[in-house]
Amino acid sequence: MARETLPVIVTNRLILREIEEKDCFDMFEYASLPYIGPVAGWQPHTSTNYTKSVIKMYRNKYQFGQIGVYAVHLKENDKMIGTIELHTLTKNFKAELGYTINPKYWGCGYAYEASREVVRFGFDDLNLKRIECCSFIDNLQSKRVCEKLGLTYEGIRKKGYLLYDGTIHDLLCYAITDEEFYDRVRLETW
Ligand SMILES: CC(C)(COP(=O)(O)OP(=O)(O)OC[C@H]1O[C@@H](n2cnc3c(N)ncnc32)[C@H](O)[C@@H]1OP(=O)(O)O)[C@@H](O)C(=O)NCCC(=O)NCCS
Numbered sequence: 001m002a003r004e005t006l007p008v009i010v011t012n013r014l015i016l017r018e019i020e021e022k023d024c025f026d027m028f029e030y031a032s033l034p035y036i037g038p039v040a041g042w043q044p045h046t047s048t049n050y051t052k053s054v055i056k057m058y059r060n061k062y063q064f065g066q067i068g069v070y071a072v073h074l075k076e077n078d079k080m081i082g083t084i085e086l087h088t089l090t091k092n093f094k095a096e097l098g099y100t101i102n103p104k105y106w107g108c109g110y111a112y113e114a115s116r117e118v119v120r121f122g123f124d125d126l127n128l129k130r131i132e133c134c135s136f137i138d139n140l141q142s143k144r145v146c147e148k149l150g151l152t153y154e155g156i157r158k159k160g161y162l163l164y165d166g167t168i169h170d171l172l173c174y175a176i177t178d179e180e181f182y183d184r185v186r187l188e189t190w
Helices: 021-031 048-059 110-124 140-149 178-186
Strands: 014-018 069-074 080-090 094-101 130-136 152-162 168-177
Touching: 014 110, 021 048, 021 080, 021 094, 069 110, 080 110, 094 110, 110 130, 110 140, 110 178, 130 140, 130 152, 140 168, 168 178
Parallel strands: 094 130
Antiparallel strands: 014 069, 069 080, 080 094, 130 168, 152 168
């Protein structure tokens, strides 16, 4: 598959652009913390070189039919404060929304703000029919982001996730279809 760069997305306070190697220092700042990666399904980063290798892997996702990963930057100072992506993508069908924000910036609505535009991109530009967002059941912040977005709660996928350490976890599942999304657009609630 040919390499395509993700289109830049601009929101009120954020600029989303495809993650690049130079984001490694800002990413390492939060990805090295012990309580971030494990709740999102990945191991804490052990060095900036490891972070660089993760970014390289993200940028190579297109080889596997995936679109890649957005770095979330603050407009005011260009600080990279997290990532957001539509992963586990099946072309013209569905994908899963995933996000991580540096804890220094939690609770400011950034995950919500970025998600709104990434979901819009998924339906408008990628022609998706369904976008899912799943988290471990005790991840109340992610649950809240899904609720704020107005995604439909679909229940618990019991033993739905095998973590890198071999432990198995239940998943809290939310989703939105293209019809639900365009209804919301028509009602100007998206
Ligand atoms: C999930 C995550 C991306 C949210 O980022 P964020 O930018 O803080 O999200 P937002 O500010 O848009 O929304 C968070 C909401 O959770 C609420 N919240 C925070 N702590 C909470 C708690 N302990 N219980 C319930 N709600 C909580 C916030 O108040 C906010 O809701 P509000 O706007 O109604 O006040 C961030 O917590 C994170 O990176 N977590 C680690 C990685 C992760 O879990 N990724 C998702 C894996 S599926």
